[in-house]
Amino acid sequence: MINLALFLTVLVGQTPAPEKGVIEIDLQKTPSASPTLTVCGTCPRRSLREAIEEAPPGAVIYVLGGVYRESTLVIRKPLTLIGEDGPVLDGEGKFEILVVDSVDGFQIRGFTLKNAGISFTEDQAALKLKNSQNCFVEDNTFLDNFFAIYLENTHSCVIRNNRVRGPGRTESFSGNAIHVWNGYNIWIEGNHLSYHRDGIYFEFVRDSKIYNNVSENHVRYGMHFMFSEGNDFARNVFRDCGAGVAVMYSKHTKLRQNRFEFNWGGASYGLLLKEIDDTDIEGNVFYKNTVGLYVEGSNRVFVRGNTLEKNGWAIRVLGNSMALSFMYNNIVGNTFEASSNAGRSFNTYLHNYWDGYVGYDLNRDGYGDVPHRPVRLFTQLVEQYPPAVILLHSPLEFLITYAERLLPVLSPSVIEDDRPLMGRIVWSKSKDSSNDTDR
Amino acid sequence: MTGKIARWVARDVLRSIWLGLYTFFFLIITLSFFTFFDDPSRVLLSLLNLVLMVVPLVSMIFVLTYLHNNRNFIVLTLTQPVSRRSVFWGYWWGLAIPLQLALLVGMGLPVAFHLLAHRALWLASVLQVVGAMLLTQIFLGLAIWLSFAHEDRLKALASGLLVWLSLTFLYDGLLLVVILLASAYPIEKFAVGLSFLNPLDLVRLLLLMQMDVAALMGFTAEVFKKFLGNAVGTLAAVTALLIWIAFPTWMAFRNFMKKDF
Amino acid sequence: MVEVKGLVKRYGSLTVLRGVDVTFPPGVTALVGPNASGKTTLLKSILGLVIPQEGSIHVMGEPVTGHPEIRRHVGYMPQMVQFPENLTLKEILEWVQDLRNVRVDLEPWVSWVGLEEFVDKPFGYLSGGTRQKVGMVAALMFDTPVLILDEPTAGLDPLSNTRFKEKIREERDRGKTIILTSHILSELEGLADRVVFLLEGKIIFEGSREALLDHTGKPDMEQAIAYLMQENGSEVR
Ligand SMILES: Nc1ncnc2c1ncn2[C@@H]1O[C@H](COP(=O)(O)OP(=O)(O)O)[C@@H](O)[C@H]1O
Ligand SMILES: [Mg+2]
Numbered sequence: 001m002i003n004l005a006l007f008l009t010v011l012v013g014q015t016p017a018p019e020k021g022v023i024e025i026d027l028q029k030t031p032s033a034s035p036t037l038t039v040c041g042t043c044p045r046r047s048l049r050e051a052i053e054e055a056p057p058g059a060v061i062y063v064l065g066g067v068y069r070e071s072t073l074v075i076r077k078p079l080t081l082i083g084e085d086g087p088v089l090d091g092e093g094k095f096e097i098l099v100v101d102s103v104d105g106f107q108i109r110g111f112t113l114k115n116a117g118i119s120f121t122e123d124q125a126a127l128k129l130k131n132s133q134n135c136f137v138e139d140n141t142f143l144d145n146f147f148a149i150y151l152e153n154t155h156s157c158v159i160r161n162n163r164v165r166g167p168g169r170t171e172s173f174s175g176n177a178i179h180v181w182n183g184y185n186i187w188i189e190g191n192h193l194s195y196h197r198d199g200i201y202f203e204f205v206r207d208s209k210i211y212n213n214v215s216e217n218h219v220r221y222g223m224h225f226m227f228s229e230g231n232d233f234a235r236n237v238f239r240d241c242g243a244g245v246a247v248m249y250s251k252h253t254k255l256r257q258n259r260f261e262f263n264w265g266g267a268s269y270g271l272l273l274k275e276i277d278d279t280d281i282e283g284n285v286f287y288k289n290t291v292g293l294y295v296e297g298s299n300r301v302f303v304r305g306n307t308l309e310k311n312g313w314a315i316r317v318l319g320n321s322m323a324l325s326f327m328y329n330n331i332v333g334n335t336f337e338a339s340s341n342a343g344r345s346f347n348t349y350l351h352n353y354w355d356g357y358v359g360y361d362l363n364r365d366g367y368g369d370v371p372h373r374p375v376r377l378f379t380q381l382v383e384q385y386p387p388a389v390i391l392l393h394s395p396l397e398f399l400i401t402y403a404e405r406l407l408p409v410l411s412p413s414v415i416e417d418d419r420p421l422m423g424r425i426v427w428s429k430s431k432d433s434s435n436d437t438d439r
Numbered sequence: 440m441t442g443k444i445a446r447w448v449a450r451d452v453l454r455s456i457w458l459g460l461y462t463f464f465f466l467i468i469t470l471s472f473f474t475f476f477d478d479p480s481r482v483l484l485s486l487l488n489l490v491l492m493v494v495p496l497v498s499m500i501f502v503l504t505y506l507h508n509n510r511n512f513i514v515l516t517l518t519q520p521v522s523r524r525s526v527f528w529g530y531w532w533g534l535a536i537p538l539q540l541a542l543l544v545g546m547g548l549p550v551a552f553h554l555l556a557h558r559a560l561w562l563a564s565v566l567q568v569v570g571a572m573l574l575t576q577i578f579l580g581l582a583i584w585l586s587f588a589h590e591d592r593l594k595a596l597a598s599g600l601l602v603w604l605s606l607t608f609l610y611d612g613l614l615l616v617v618i619l620l621a622s623a624y625p626i627e628k629f630a631v632g633l634s635f636l637n638p639l640d641l642v643r644l645l646l647l648m649q650m651d652v653a654a655l656m657g658f659t660a661e662v663f664k665k666f667l668g669n670a671v672g673t674l675a676a677v678t679a680l681l682i683w684i685a686f687p688t689w690m691a692f693r694n695f696m697k698k699d700f
Numbered sequence: 701m702v703e704v705k706g707l708v709k710r711y712g713s714l715t716v717l718r719g720v721d722v723t724f725p726p727g728v729t730a731l732v733g734p735n736a737s738g739k740t741t742l743l744k745s746i747l748g749l750v751i752p753q754e755g756s757i758h759v760m761g762e763p764v765t766g767h768p769e770i771r772r773h774v775g776y777m778p779q780m781v782q783f784p785e786n787l788t789l790k791e792i793l794e795w796v797q798d799l800r801n802v803r804v805d806l807e808p809w810v811s812w813v814g815l816e817e818f819v820d821k822p823f824g825y826l827s828g829g830t831r832q833k834v835g836m837v838a839a840l841m842f843d844t845p846v847l848i849l850d851e852p853t854a855g856l857d858p859l860s861n862t863r864f865k866e867k868i869r870e871e872r873d874r875g876k877t878i879i880l881t882s883h884i885l886s887e888l889e890g891l892a893d894r895v896v897f898l899l900e901g902k903i904i905f906e907g908s909r910e911a912l913l914d915h916t917g918k919p920d921m922e923q924a925i926a927y928l929m930q931e932n933g934s935e936v937r
Binding site for chain 2: 264265266267268288290310312313335336381384385386387388389390391392393394395396398399
């Protein structure tokens with residue numbers, strides 16, 4: 001048994017720490033004195049297919065540099081594939097490349113998998129793992145594939161430090177970078193994912209950890225997950241995706257210290273929550289998204305210590321959300337601070353720093369003496385009558401907002417922070433630096 | 440002769456303390472925006488408010504006041520052996536050039552210097568300055584028209600303010616009412632159409648479309664961009680702005696040519 | 701020489717000149733009449749400021765309507781003198797010269813009105829009477845055969861007034877056509893050779909000063925005019 005707790009200690013140096021969940025992946029089925037095979041262009045064994053067929057279960061296959069065009073390779077036994085000097089498996093735009101089916105114990109390292117074929121009838125992937133468990137996908141490069149890493153009915157896997165680059169934005173038919181359907185105990189860490197349809201796609205995924213990934217420039221979502229439970233996302237960057245990040249029909253999710261940024265477009269969201277229950281959103285940065293945080297039909301969502309900066313809308317909350325708690329967040333430099341289609345809602349907004357607050361703090365306790373209503377009259381008009389947005393930045397909008405300053409009662413009270421903070425919250429240095437992006 | 444008159448008028452106007460203050464005001468504001476806001480789009484959006492409110496108002500009031508203060512001299516000019524046409528265009532240019540210079544110095548120069556350093560948003564920046572110049576020209580035309588249509592200085596000023604208020608706030612207010620009343624219908628196209636009729640709306644939307652904020656305007660932005668995207672739309676926008684310059688000027692000119700002074 | 705024939709001017713429904721036929725020969729003609737009788741309108745018609753509905757006006761034998769260049773023969777001093785505030789006296793006079801495409805030596809004119817020290821001061825600094833003098837210079841300096849002076853003496857100090865009258869006589873003697881209005885009839889007394897009396901848009905009397913006195917049997921112009929007004933059912937103003 002390899003206990004990954006060791007890796008965890010490296011990860012959790014900062015607060016709030018991701019939970020010390022232990023992912024146990026059983027690799028004992030690979031015997032320590034495994035038989036090894038070597039494949040290369042000038043070796044006696046030049047075909048990876050033959051090596052896979054010949055290898056006994058648990059064998060280690062070393063593949064040396066070179067391009068291997070062997071259509072689809074199916075693996076049905078525990079194997080370790082190690083690429084040395086960057087071997088390339090080429091799907092030639094037609095084939096799936098590696099399919100691992102019903103295997104307990106599979107590892108792949110150091111490969112480049114490219115050009116997995118596009119199919120409109122099935123999800124063709126560069127690496128597909130189905131009905132499998134205990135796998136390691138590490139230090140590989142995936143280029144221009146339809147789907148890149150595809151897990152189906154598979155659990156207890158580590159996907160780490162891979163570079164995954166899809167065919168590009170112009171490609172209208174692209175698959176996902178990491179796609180997981182029905183799995184649990186998946187550890188996705190340190191990957192760089194770009195130019196796919198969705199960066200990370202989860203459906204029916206439980207108890208998984210997603211740490212330190214960068215997911216950017218995807219056609220649709222940087223991350224998209226639904227019907228999932230108990231997943232933990234920390235210190236990821238979701239950047240510049242067509243629609244941002246969407247999280248739907250899921251519960252018990254933790255989203256901490258991630259950056260959601262530059263998701264800017266007609267229907268883009270830093271983070272979209274739809275029918276999400278019991279979820280923590282802490283210490284994230286939402287920067288320059290059309291909508292920073294969008295919440296719809298969700299209950300018991302705790303939004304704490306986040307910074308929402310320079311978004312179109314910092315938060316949009318639909319009225320059917322309940323027991324949302326929005327506290328100690330910085331809301332700075334957004335066009336609209338908040339918007340909600342509801343009447344007085346059953347949600348809590350407290351102790352946030354809103355830079356649109358024009359109140360005062362006479363008793364100098366650090367909190368404003370009058371409540372802040374972040375939903376402006378104009379915001380509310382736009383919420384209820386979207387075409388009214390044509391007046392954005394018009395003198396009339398200026399006039400309305402100015403009138404509200406003089407007569408705060410004019411502002412809608414759908415959202416009210418009774419004790420807004422007078423100054424921006426500054427967290428400890430370590431936490432801030434953990435949020436720095438590494439482009 | 441038009442040129443001679445324009446040069447003399449411009450010389451007089453350029454020495455006006457009010458024009459100096461206007462230039463200085465824009466210079467200070469623009470420079471301080473560039474200094475205090477790290478974000479060029481923030482600068483442009485803050486300037487936009489000024490461009491939409493201050494530029495038309497100042498152009499209107501300045502021209503109305505100048506023409507009324509100089510009414511008797513204009514009459515004296517008309518008794519000289521020069522055609523009315525020359526006098527009209529002499530004053531038109533003589534007022535336009537200093538006002539445009541004020542904008543170019545007060546806003547154009549800082550923006551240009553900023554563009555030299557940072558290319559960001561260059562199209563929007565250029566549009567901002569050009570938009571301000573177009574609005575100046577439009578309100579100059581309106582002011583000349585109103586000035587010669589009213590003998591009474593107060594009436595002229597009052598009607599100028601009314602026109603300014605209508606274009607700046609009232610029109611958009613009515614547009615908002617239409618949008619609220621017609622909320623059951625897809626009104627975006629109609630609203631975009633109406634925005635073409637008001638030069639302030641048109642200049643504002645043209646500018647916003649060049650900036651990130653367009654994404655906040657959803658379907659409305661799509662409609663606007665799609666319309667502007669084809670030749671007819673671009674032509675319509677340019678035509679609308681030119682008509683806003685040409686029509687008041689033409690009315691003023693017609694009035695001036697047959698007026699009894 | 702200015703000839704007006706059949707001049708009709710209406711402002712909307714208000715008819716101000718009802719077929720005016722009058723000739724202003726060389727010499728000084730006083731244009732008199734009660735308030736609102738149309739004096740200014742007549743002068744403005746000659747100057748092309750007002751566009752009449754009917755009739756014709758000839759200045760030095762050339763038709764005025766549609767020919768702005770005819771005004772090179774005319775010098776005009778308005779009732780209210782005003783110039784651009786930010787320009788100096790010198791610049792203003794240069795401007796007016798530019799309008800006429802004529803260069804005139806300014807110095808004698810400036811010293812004639814005694815404004816040497818103001819030459820480089822903006823017009824906005826000048827007092828009312830001083831402004832009036834500038835207006836006078838602007839009207840006289842081009843040596844035009846026709847001079848139209850609307851209430852020229854209002855606001856002048858006595859000394860300037862005397863000098864001004866001297867100048868007018870001088871110009872008359874040089875054969876110029878001078879048309880004057882003034883509401884102070886005594887002002888016109890020593891000046892006018894001829895009188896044109898306008899009432900409700902019609903010429904009631906046109907002739908020499910002597911003819912007027914003969915016609916009315918009064919000793920001076922003031923009384924003669926008063927008599928004419930009474931005759932025609934008008935209040936003495
Ligand atoms: N531009 C104008 N528009 C309308 N009515 C005018 C205008 N100018 C003068 N009037 C009217 O015409 C009449 C004659 O005016 P005016 O020629 O100034 O008389 P006077 O100089 O003899 O006092 C007056 O009733 C005056 O109100
Ligand atoms: Mg008069």
